[in-house]
Amino acid sequence: MDGRSASSFHSFQPRLATSRWPARMPLLAMLPLILVAALLSFAAGPVACAHPLDPFSPAELTAIRAAVLASPLVPARPLTFHYVGLDDPDKPALISYANNNNASAIIPRRALVIARAGGESHELLVSVSGFSSSASVISHAVHRGAGFPTLTLEEQFAAVALPPRHPPFVESVRARGVDMDDVLCAVFPVGWFGGDDPSVRQRRVVKLLCFVAGADTANFYARPIEGVTLVVDLDRMAIVGYRDRVEYPVPKAEGTDYRWAGHVGPPAPGAVGQQPEGRGFRIDGHLVRWADWEFHVGFDMRAGTVISLASIHDAALQGGTRRRRPVLYRGFVSEVFVPYMDPAEEWYYRTFLDAGEYGLGLWAFPLQPGADCPHGAAYLDGYYAGQDGMPVQNKNMICVFERRGAGDVAWRHTEAGFPNRLITEVWPDVSLVVRMVVSAGNYDYILDWEFKTSGSIKVSLTGLLEVKGTGYTHKDQIPPSEDAHGTLVAENTIAVYHDHFVTYHLDLDVDGTRNSFVKNTITTTKNNGTTTPRKSYWTVRREVAETETDAQIDLNAGAPADLLVVNPGKRTRMGNEAGYRVIPDGATAASVMADDDFPQRRASYCKKQVRVTPYNKSEKWAPGVYADQSTGDDGLGVWSGRDRSVRDEDIVLWYTVGVHHIPYQEDFPVMPTVSGGFELRPANFFDRNPLLLGASPPPATTSRRRGQQAAPVNCSCTGG
Numbered sequence: 001m002d003g004r005s006a007s008s009f010h011s012f013q014p015r016l017a018t019s020r021w022p023a024r025m026p027l028l029a030m031l032p033l034i035l036v037a038a039l040l041s042f043a044a045g046p047v048a049c050a051h052p053l054d055p056f057s058p059a060e061l062t063a064i065r066a067a068v069l070a071s072p073l074v075p076a077r078p079l080t081f082h083y084v085g086l087d088d089p090d091k092p093a094l095i096s097y098a099n100n101n102n103a104s105a106i107i108p109r110r111a112l113v114i115a116r117a118g119g120e121s122h123e124l125l126v127s128v129s130g131f132s133s134s135a136s137v138i139s140h141a142v143h144r145g146a147g148f149p150t151l152t153l154e155e156q157f158a159a160v161a162l163p164p165r166h167p168p169f170v171e172s173v174r175a176r177g178v179d180m181d182d183v184l185c186a187v188f189p190v191g192w193f194g195g196d197d198p199s200v201r202q203r204r205v206v207k208l209l210c211f212v213a214g215a216d217t218a219n220f221y222a223r224p225i226e227g228v229t230l231v232v233d234l235d236r237m238a239i240v241g242y243r244d245r246v247e248y249p250v251p252k253a254e255g256t257d258y259r260w261a262g263h264v265g266p267p268a269p270g271a272v273g274q275q276p277e278g279r280g281f282r283i284d285g286h287l288v289r290w291a292d293w294e295f296h297v298g299f300d301m302r303a304g305t306v307i308s309l310a311s312i313h314d315a316a317l318q319g320g321t322r323r324r325r326p327v328l329y330r331g332f333v334s335e336v337f338v339p340y341m342d343p344a345e346e347w348y349y350r351t352f353l354d355a356g357e358y359g360l361g362l363w364a365f366p367l368q369p370g371a372d373c374p375h376g377a378a379y380l381d382g383y384y385a386g387q388d389g390m391p392v393q394n395k396n397m398i399c400v401f402e403r404r405g406a407g408d409v410a411w412r413h414t415e416a417g418f419p420n421r422l423i424t425e426v427w428p429d430v431s432l433v434v435r436m437v438v439s440a441g442n443y444d445y446i447l448d449w450e451f452k453t454s455g456s457i458k459v460s461l462t463g464l465l466e467v468k469g470t471g472y473t474h475k476d477q478i479p480p481s482e483d484a485h486g487t488l489v490a491e492n493t494i495a496v497y498h499d500h501f502v503t504y505h506l507d508l509d510v511d512g513t514r515n516s517f518v519k520n521t522i523t524t525t526k527n528n529g530t531t532t533p534r535k536s537y538w539t540v541r542r543e544v545a546e547t548e549t550d551a552q553i554d555l556n557a558g559a560p561a562d563l564l565v566v567n568p569g570k571r572t573r574m575g576n577e578a579g580y581r582v583i584p585d586g587a588t589a590a591s592v593m594a595d596d597d598f599p600q601r602r603a604s605y606c607k608k609q610v611r612v613t614p615y616n617k618s619e620k621w622a623p624g625v626y627a628d629q630s631t632g633d634d635g636l637g638v639w640s641g642r643d644r645s646v647r648d649e650d651i652v653l654w655y656t657v658g659v660h661h662i663p664y665q666e667d668f669p670v671m672p673t674v675s676g677g678f679e680l681r682p683a684n685f686f687d688r689n690p691l692l693l694g695a696s697p698p699p700a701t702t703s704r705r706r707g708q709q710a711a712p713v714n715c716s717c718t719g720g
Contacts, residue, residue, distance in 0.1 A: 076118030147626025226469030356627020587676020
């Protein structure tokens with residue numbers, strides 16, 4: 001953010017929450033933890049790939065590294081690895097693989113590697129053999145445009161180690177009466193603010209801001225050394241700029257700690273839900289099966305959790321054979337844009353692109369059993385390539401668990417119309433959650449993909465406010481004519497206004513790949529020419545988007561409308577097109593920055609919450625591949641402006657969850673969870689309520705009257 005699925009349900013939901021480490025979390029504070037992870041890195045022996053979409057194994061990452069280093073295409077040294085991810089397989093081949101459950105079919109596995117060497121960004125495509133753990137470089141290109149790849153953890157550690165050896169900084173700290181041993185610094189991307197000088201655009205620099213830690217509080221974010229900025233050239237790993245512009249008192253530590261009784265620990269036993277009936281889901285490698293849902297859970301060092309091939313095994317109403325019906329080919333968080341609203345010299349550039357600049361997967365830390373996830377949850381480890389290309393293990397990075405017994409109701413009805421007879425039917429709600437927590441700086445994102453009856457996708461935010469130091473200790477001291485750009489939440493502490501825009505890439509394949517985007521707008525009609533006294537009613541105006549421009553939607557403008565992705569070639573028995581609705585669930589803010597403002601140009605897609613583009617495997621990252629210092633000449637805003645056809649095509653829906661965050665004192669020192677998001681819900685996908693279709697139910701879900709197990713039918717993804 002700043003200074004950093006399934007049952008017989010038929011909808012799904014990703015979920016997210018936020019809180020932040022420093023680096024934007026002061027990285028030296030995290031160094032011991034990262035070193036532990038690094039010590040777990042290793043090269044395993046040859047392992048057969050169980051699924052074409054599985055994340056790379058340690059053996060494969062080691063082979064990819066060796067192939068890149070041995071390639072004569074990039075002779076310059078040192079060479080640093082900034083991104084190693086799965087190059088998306090050919091979509092038709094993968095769909096055929098999934099439909100036929102053909103484990104013997106060979107789907108080529110390739111890695112996209114982005115590396116830095118010789119002052120340039122190199123893109124290499126590497127062919128990987130999962131059975132022999134061998135790899136070879138099959139193509140190479142040098143990025144000549146604007147922007148740089150994701151920051152590595154190692155270079156951030158190296159950068160924050162520089163200030164204590166910089167005499168002007170040491171003097172600034174001394175002048176403020178602060179002990180240098182209590183100082184932590186964090187890496188902040190500089191953004192882009194115009195200028196076409198190639199020599200300037202090619203400088204890979206970041207800014208460092210520093211904070212005061214100490215034994216009295218773990219919340220160093222609440223104690224900034226305001227007014228001091230350092231500039232670091234990452235390629236030279238040297239301080240190239242320094243300014244101590246203004247001095248404000250360092251906020252005191254009292255009242256800033258968010259830990260219970262001053263120490264960190266898991267909640268008391270029983271504080272987090274149990275799963276006493278055991279697991280009702282099965283995980284085979286990375287393939288998850290639960291009730292009627294089946295999907296693949298992957299990992300990407302930039303996106304974090306990736307949900308693929310989410311499908312429903314649907315039983316015909318009259319007891320026919322169960323058929324696999326696709327819903328979501330690929331879903332992941334494409335970007336998290338967090339611009340702060342203070343034009344001051346130390347703040348104007350704080351316009352973070354968390355996924356592209358920092359990497360959501362790099363900042364996903366081990367989940368705590370019994371705290372982050374309930375007892376009985378299953379856990380998946382993750383591996384990513386370190387700066388040297390060697391595999392690094394992230395233990396317990398993703399958890400999978402059932403959410404049930406919380407008192408939620410899937411559906412109910414009480415019928416009192418029969419004489420001397422009362423009928424009540426209540427079906428409890430059950431869901432399956434796939435969770436990752438990303439701690440990118442001071443906000444934590446709890447990213448849940450929740451497959452449940454409601455099918456919601458929600459985003460929840462929690463964490464630590466990014467604050468600035470000030471001389472004010474009471475609101476009455478702030479002149480009415482002065483814009484403080486935030487809320488005074490404690491003495492000498494202003495929490496700055498900012499936005500959160502979380503953009504999801506949703507490649508929906510509703511019952512097949514050829515889909516259309518439909519807007520059903522509610523319109524009021526005068527009742528003329530009838531004999532009844534009604535004067536008006538509302539009806540639906542159906543509009544099918546022909547091009548990308550037609551499918552750009554501002555959810556806060558115009559008349560109420562339902563948004564759907566439909567398959568024109570698949571119809572129910574009643575003749576309705578099979579589809580899924582996209583239902584906003586709060587958090588529908590759109591960017592209000594000026595169109596010509598530089599941060600807005602880099603994330604122009606945030607002006608509309610919904611966009612639709614034709615499928616293109618290269619169009620994955622909303623701000624473009626190279627987000628650090630990007631200029632807005634690539635990315636979703638540009639792609640969707642090409643006005644390509646989206647009717648009866650293989651289309652991708654992009655949904656941006658938006659929050660304008662005006663801080664309040666209750667958000668300090670740690671912010672309670674804020675929720676919002678969207679829901680994907682079947683719309684004429686089934687012939688009737690799928691809960692009643694007799695699909696296989698999750699365990700421990702009983703009907704109040706019938707005593708039967710209920711079969712949930714919606715899947716939801718939540719980012720929280």
